[in-house]
Amino acid sequence: MATTNTDYLLAIEDLTVSFDGFKAVDAVNLYVDQGELRVIIGPNGAGKTTILDLICGKTKSTEGSIKFKNQELTNMREHQIVRAGVGRKFQTPSIYENLTVLENLEISYPWGRTVFGSLKFKRDEKVQARIDKVAEQIYLTDQLDMEAEFLSHGQKQWLEIGMLLVQEPELILLDEPVAGMSFKEREATAALLKEIVKERSVIIIEHDMEFVARIANRVTVLHMGKILADGTMEEIQSNEKVKEVYLGH
Amino acid sequence: MTTNSLKQPGGGLLDRLFSGRSSILSYTVLAIILFLVLPNLLSAFRLNMAGKYLCYAFACIGLVLCWGHAGILSLGQGLFFGIGGYSMAMFLKLEASDPESTSIQSTPGIPDFMDWNQVTELPWFWYPYKSFPLTVALILTLPVIISCILCFFYFKGRVTGVVFAIITQSMVACSWYFIVGNQGYFGGINGITDLKTLNGWDIRTESAQKILYFVTCICLFGCLFLSKWVLSTRLGRVLAAQRDKEERVRFSGYNLTSFRVFIFAFAALLASIGGALFTLQVGFMSPNLIGVVPSIDLIIYTAVGGRLCTVGAVYGALLINTAKTMFSEAYPTVWVFIYGALFILIVLALPKGLAGVWTDHVRLWIRSLLKLDSPAKPKKIKSQTT
Amino acid sequence: MFAEYSFEEIKSILIMQSFGGLSLLCIYVLMGLGLYVVFGQMGVINMAHAEFLVIGSYTMCLASKFVVDHMPTFINHYLWIAIPLSFGVAFLVGWIVEWLLISRLYKRPLDTLLATWGLSLIMQQCFRTFIGAREMSATLPDWLMGSWAPTDTIDIPINGLVILATTIILTTGLVIFTRKTRWGLRMRSTSQNRDMSQALGINTKVTDRFTFALACGISGIGGAFLTTVASTSPTAGTAYIVDAFLVLVLGGLGSLFGLVISAGFLALLSSILEFFMTGSMAKVWLYLIIFIVLAKFTKGLFSSKVRT
Numbered sequence: 013m014a015t016t017n018t019d020y021l022l023a024i025e026d027l028t029v030s031f032d033g034f035k036a037v038d039a040v041n042l043y044v045d046q047g048e049l050r051v052i053i054g055p056n057g058a059g060k061t062t063i064l065d066l067i068c069g070k071t072k073s074t075e076g077s078i079k080f081k082n083q084e085l086t087n088m089r090e091h092q093i094v095r096a097g098v099g100r101k102f103q104t105p106s107i108y109e110n111l112t113v114l115e116n117l118e119i120s121y122p123w124g125r126t127v128f129g130s131l132k133f134k135r136d137e138k139v140q141a142r143i144d145k146v147a148e149q150i151y152l153t154d155q156l157d158m159e160a161e162f163l164s165h166g167q168k169q170w171l172e173i174g175m176l177l178v179q180e181p182e183l184i185l186l187d188e189p190v191a192g193m194s195f196k197e198r199e200a201t202a203a204l205l206k207e208i209v210k211e212r213s214v215i216i217i218e219h220d221m222e223f224v225a226r227i228a229n230r231v232t233v234l235h236m237g238k239i240l241a242d243g244t245m246e247e248i249q250s251n252e253k254v255k256e257v258y259l260g261h
Numbered sequence: 262m263t264t265n266s267l268k269q270p271g272g273g274l275l276d277r278l279f280s281g282r283s284s285i286l287s288y289t290v291l292a293i294i295l296f297l298v299l300p301n302l303l304s305a306f307r308l309n310m311a312g313k314y315l316c317y318a319f320a321c322i323g324l325v326l327c328w329g330h331a332g333i334l335s336l337g338q339g340l341f342f343g344i345g346g347y348s349m350a351m352f353l354k355l356e357a358s359d360p361e362s363t364s365i366q367s368t369p370g371i372p373d374f375m376d377w378n379q380v381t382e383l384p385w386f387w388y389p390y391k392s393f394p395l396t397v398a399l400i401l402t403l404p405v406i407i408s409c410i411l412c413f414f415y416f417k418g419r420v421t422g423v424v425f426a427i428i429t430q431s432m433v434a435c436s437w438y439f440i441v442g443n444q445g446y447f448g449g450i451n452g453i454t455d456l457k458t459l460n461g462w463d464i465r466t467e468s469a470q471k472i473l474y475f476v477t478c479i480c481l482f483g484c485l486f487l488s489k490w491v492l493s494t495r496l497g498r499v500l501a502a503q504r505d506k507e508e509r510v511r512f513s514g515y516n517l518t519s520f521r522v523f524i525f526a527f528a529a530l531l532a533s534i535g536g537a538l539f540t541l542q543v544g545f546m547s548p549n550l551i552g553v554v555p556s557i558d559l560i561i562y563t564a565v566g567g568r569l570c571t572v573g574a575v576y577g578a579l580l581i582n583t584a585k586t587m588f589s590e591a592y593p594t595v596w597v598f599i600y601g602a603l604f605i606l607i608v609l610a611l612p613k614g615l616a617g618v619w620t621d622h623v624r625l626w627i628r629s630l631l632k633l634d635s636p637a638k639p640k641k642i643k644s645q646t647t
Numbered sequence: 648m649f650a651e652y653s654f655e656e657i658k659s660i661l662i663m664q665s666f667g668g669l670s671l672l673c674i675y676v677l678m679g680l681g682l683y684v685v686f687g688q689m690g691v692i693n694m695a696h697a698e699f700l701v702i703g704s705y706t707m708c709l710a711s712k713f714v715v716d717h718m719p720t721f722i723n724h725y726l727w728i729a730i731p732l733s734f735g736v737a738f739l740v741g742w743i744v745e746w747l748l749i750s751r752l753y754k755r756p757l758d759t760l761l762a763t764w765g766l767s768l769i770m771q772q773c774f775r776t777f778i779g780a781r782e783m784s785a786t787l788p789d790w791l792m793g794s795w796a797p798t799d800t801i802d803i804p805i806n807g808l809v810i811l812a813t814t815i816i817l818t819t820g821l822v823i824f825t826r827k828t829r830w831g832l833r834m835r836s837t838s839q840n841r842d843m844s845q846a847l848g849i850n851t852k853v854t855d856r857f858t859f860a861l862a863c864g865i866s867g868i869g870g871a872f873l874t875t876v877a878s879t880s881p882t883a884g885t886a887y888i889v890d891a892f893l894v895l896v897l898g899g900l901g902s903l904f905g906l907v908i909s910a911g912f913l914a915l916l917s918s919i920l921e922f923f924m925t926g927s928m929a930k931v932w933l934y935l936i937i938f939i940v941l942a943k944f945t946k947g948l949f950s951s952k953v954r955t
Contacts, residue, residue: 068512094514106509108502119498120513127523133495179514334757411938418945423692423756424900427892428941434889435934442927553889557764564761597772604765608758609751 017082021046021213022067022183027076029066036062038237039076044183049209051216051224053248054234055257060217061103063234064185067215068100069093080183095125099176103187105168109161113152113171116160117143120175142178149207150174151200166197170204177208184208186216190223202226233257276633279624284489287572288482295478305467312474312542314582315481317342319535321563321574322481322488323528328560329568330492331524332504333421337429338559340436341404341529343551345536347440347447348403350546351387352396353456353464373455378445386446393460400537401530408529409522416521421507433556440548452547456540464541477538481575484531488571491527500524532559561600564607567616576615659800660922668911668918670807670876673814675910677869678891679898680821681862683906686895688838688858690754695744695767696891697884698774699863702740703733703870704785704879705778711785711874723788730871737867741860749859750852767884774881784878791875806875813872817865822903834858893937899947909948913937 022044029037037059044050052060065071067078069090078085085093094100108116121142124133147153150170155163160171169189176184189205190198198220205227208214218224224231224245231248233241241251248254278286299311320338328334360369366376371383389395411432415425440447447453456464463469491497503510503517511517540546549555558581566577581603588596611617652660678700685691710729714721748766752759787806794804825831833854836844845851870879877883894913898905916936920929940948 070508070512089516090511091514091516094512100512102508106506108506108509110505111498111502115498119495119502119510122514124495125514126516127496127519130496130499130520131491131494175513334760336760414942415945418942420941420945423686423760424896426757426760427692427896428938431889431893431934431937435931435938438927438930438934442925442931553885557761560761594772594776597768601765601768601772604768605748605762608762608765609748612758 018043018079020044020079021048021081022215023077023079023082024063024067025077025079027063027066027073027078029062029071029074035237037066037073040234040237040239042232042239044213044215046213047209047211049205049214049216049227049229051218051228051231052234053218053221053224053231054240057236058234059237060234061187062237064100064187064215064217067093068098068185070100091125094179094181095122097180097182098185099179099181099183100185101169101172101176101187101189103191105165105172107160107168107171107175110159112157112159113147113163114143114156116171117146117174117178120178122179146174146177149177149204151204166193166201169193170201173204173208182212184212184214186214188217188219190218190220198223275631279628279631279633284572288485291485291572291575292482295481296475300471300474305470308474309470309542310582310586311579312470312477313539314579315474315477315575316535316539316542317559317562317582318481318575318578319484319538320528320532320559321566321578322484322571323531324559324563325566325568325571325574326488326491326500327524327528328563329570330497330504331500331521333521333525334423334426334560335429335525335528336426336553336556336560337431337433338528338532339551339553339556340429340433341408341532342536342539342555342559343436343440343546343548344404344407344529345400345533345538346540346546346551347453347536348390348396348400348533349537349540350453350456351390352393353459353540354453355387355390356459357455357457372448372453374448374451374453375445380445384446400533404529404533405526408526412525413518413522416518416525430553430556433551434553437548437552448547450548452545452550454545454547456544459541465544470542473538473542477542480534480538484534485571485575488531492571496520496523561604561607563614565603565614567614567619569613570616573614573616573619580615655800659798662801663803664918664922665915666803666807668914670810671918672910672914673810674869674873674887675891675894675914676814676818676907677872678866678887679894679906679910680818680903681866682891682895683898683900683903684821684834684862684865685859686756686900688834689749689855690756691749691752691759691859692756692763692892693749693862694760694763694888695770696763696862696866697888698767698770699737699741699866700870700873700887701770701774701879701881701884702737702863703867704874704883705774705783705870706733706736706867707871707874708783708785708879709778711787715786722786723790726788726791730868733867733871734864735867737870738860738864741863742856744863745856745859750855753855767888771881778881780881782878782880785874787875806872810872810875813868817868818903818907821865830854830857893934897937897941897947899949901947902949905947905949912948 020043022042024040024042027037027040027042028035040059040063042063052063054060062071066073067080067085069085069088069092073086076086080093080096080098083096085096085098088096108119111119118135118139121139124130143156144153147156150173152163152167152170152174155167160168163171169192173184173186173189190201193201202223205214205216216227228245231243231245232239233248233251233254235257240257241248241254243251295315300308303311320342324335324338354372358370358372363369363371363373363376366373368376368381371380375383389399412425415428420428441450443449458464464473499510499515499520503515503520507517536551539550562577562581563574564577565581566575567573585596585600588599607614613621678696681699682693682696685693685696707729710725710732714725744766748762749759752762791806791809794802795808796802825834833844833849834857836847836849837851837854841851844854873879873883890913894910895906897913898907898909913933917929917933920932923929924932
């Protein structure tokens with residue numbers, strides 16, 4: 013296990029996970045800088061979602077290390093990882109449908125997360141101000157009192173991103189944030205992401221190449237659990253190996 | 262889309278009463294029924310029975326929180342009901358076994374069943390029950406400690422749903438065998454009987470039972486308000502959120518283990534209070550009151566009242582027990598069929614119980630009679646999956 | 648504790664106790680098989696499962712009563728008809744129950760738990776009303792009641808051996824059935840991906856009904872054999888249901904192998920404990936040990952690591 017400290021925000025080294033012998037992620041090395049927006053692409057089953065699961069603790073790794081601000085994440089529980097500053101958005105919007113948008117954002121507010129803290133929790137001005145600010149960022153100011161189940165699909169995606177922003181994480185993991193969005197919603201999401209990345213790092217899994225080209229600083233291509241290529245969008249687009257994988261020869 | 266009825270002109274007080282946002286109406290009606298209607302309507306004997314049923318309601322309120330809101334089905338509430346019940350029974354038994362009244366025993370001063378089972382000395386774990394304050398303290402702390410120990414490792418290991426339900430059922434079965442197997446220490450299958458006085462006050466008289474009924478009602482309201490407060494805090498929302506979206510809550514930085522342990526222990530505490538009051542009113546405690554079957558009965562009271570409604574649970578406990586008493590006196594066979602069918606009917610047709618009938622039908626009907634605008638359409642309860 | 652016994656005696660006691668455990672193991676496995684199949688495929692927790700066991704027992708008892716009353720010469724051979732009959736009756740009742748009740752409750756395990764508890768109350772009352780509340784036992788052929796004594800101090804009852812053989816046959820039969828036949832393939836595909844199976848033209852409704860009925864039928868056979876070791880009463884099943892579910896949970900809810908191993912563990916433990924203390928305290932210790940084991944292995948003893 014690598015123990016060296018690095019300047020990177022996130023340093024993944026030799027990360028491997030196997031499910032009953034099948035290596036879904038195989039000796040992956042990945043480094044993400046402060047303020048970087050990294051996109052991971054790759055065909056289905058390449059292990060993209062698994063990598064996010066490993067970072068945020070949903071899946072336990074078999075080997076290797078994940079260091080976030082030089083803090084080892086592989087042996088921490090999910091809520092500890094979140095409290096360390098990693099936020100995770102799921103592939104299908106995962107929000108509390110029976111609660112209002114406001115309550116959805118409030119529940120993610122990073123104070124009073126213990127049992128007795130949550131019993132004492134009050135929605136004071138500080139909380140309200142934070143929620144209002146995030147609501148504006150995710151274009152949902154007018155929907156704050158609406159129950160979340162009545163939001164459109166795209167708005168639900170934004171709400172989940174908003175729930176992460178309320179947490180004030182330093183690293184955000186997004187799993188296909190624009191899936192099922194209209195063209196206009198995509199544009200708005202791209203603007204939102206550019207805004208977000210000013211204060212933190214983001215890792216995104218995305219299929220839509222046109223969208224990737226618009227937002228990415230750097231792209232990592234994953235194939236069969238291994239990193240196939242790594243570089244700027246232009247470099248990736250001209251890479252022969254990547255073409256082969258995507259065209260299926 | 263929701264229409265915010267508070268913003269609508271007209272209606273005023275009536276609108277608020279029937280809006281579903283305020284629970285004043287339900288508490289007032291329940292208070293009128295419990296404090297005025299029942300004591301005036303029922304004979305002393307029947308009132309005592311009503312008081313006994315209300316003791317089950319404590320456990321049911323706990324189940325509303327634990328099962329309805331947090332999604333943790335416990336088939337083992339009888340265990341905690343029993344902790345409270347047995348604690349109280351042990352205190353009363355010691356008081357009833359003073360050396361004078363037990364002078365014919367070979368060892369005077371110990372409970373009669375111990376003497377019959379050749380126990381010659383009071384076991385150490387009976388000593389705390391010599392003092393009333395200590396007994397009350399144990400009724401309130403023992404269920405919390407035991408429930409925390411019992412559930413912590415399972416919740417930490419993410420055991421939920423059916424598996425947890427089955428484990429809790431085995432726990433209550435285990436405690437049943439424990440009591441039955443320790444005849445000399447806990448009275449075995451016969452239980453602890455012949456309880457007479459509480460600090461010298463005869464609990465068997467009609468007036469005493471009436472007072473105990475009112476004490477039960479007051480405690481019940483205390484528990485109702487406490488539960489309402491718990492549900493109204495952020496903790497209540499987190500619990501409801503983790504019932505439907507476990508992963509999301511975890512990735513909002515919550516340690517779900519502690520939340521689940523808290524609500525399970527809270528439900529256990531309520532059940533224990535109910536059990537203690539039960540012993541006081543009935544005058545005995547036996548393992549058959551707390552076994553596997555009574556524990557599931559508690560679930561059905563809750564389900565009939567409405568698994569999301571604490572006040573509903575009280576009605577559920579009262580109604581089912583009244584029906585049980587009435588029918589099983591006259592037609593015991595028919596009752597079992599009705600009772601069995603009730604389980605099926607509630608699950609298939611009325612997952613929100615009587616509270617659901619009220620919020621989704623009766624209240625809307627009243628609102629339309631009063632010409633108030635109709636609130637948001639009722640939502641279906643989500644089917645629970647593991 | 649062992650001082651007053653000689654080594655030979657201890658060995659014999661151990662063998663006989665573990666054989667007693669073996670009969671218990673068989674009952675656990677026969678009940679667990681049905682629970683496992685139904686939970687695995689439909690997400691249904693069947694609290695009324697034990698009542699199907701009792702149906703099998705009653706079928707056996709009534710069949711033996713009929714034979715004794717009307718054709719006593721047949722007594723040594725009626726088993727060969729009574730056992731399939733037990734299966735048939737339980738299968739049929741299971742089919743009807745699935746059609747009327749269970750089919751409405753897929754994938755709502757907590758709700759099925761309540762509904763089937765109600766069902767079990769109704770079934771118990773049916774037994775009481777239509778058959779009688781008193782205990783009943785079957786008249787068994789003489790050859791079944793004998794015992795086999797391989798040494799002077801060891802004495803093994805034949806009926807226990809028969810139950811053991813039946814359990815092995817049924818378990819392997821079920822494995823072969825699900826692995827090798829067309830019906831088995833349908834069952835497995837439905838349990839893995841219901842929607843996809845439907846899209847492929849598999850009638851998942853009939854598959855479910857058949858699976859549930861099959862599970863009940865197996866339980867019915869278990870009940871028929873139970874009459875050889877215990878008498879039958881309307882509530883005879885309740886003694887096993889809590890334990891059977893624990894077996895299922897301990898086995899990890901997802902593997903047949905785990906089920907058999909955990910049934911063995913429970914049965915062995917309980918017969919060893921019962922030798923040293925009273926029945927109730929043996930139960931207490933048995934449960935406590937299982938609670939501790941489950942607290943360590945919360946996913947059961949046998950569960951595979953899969954991507955969720």
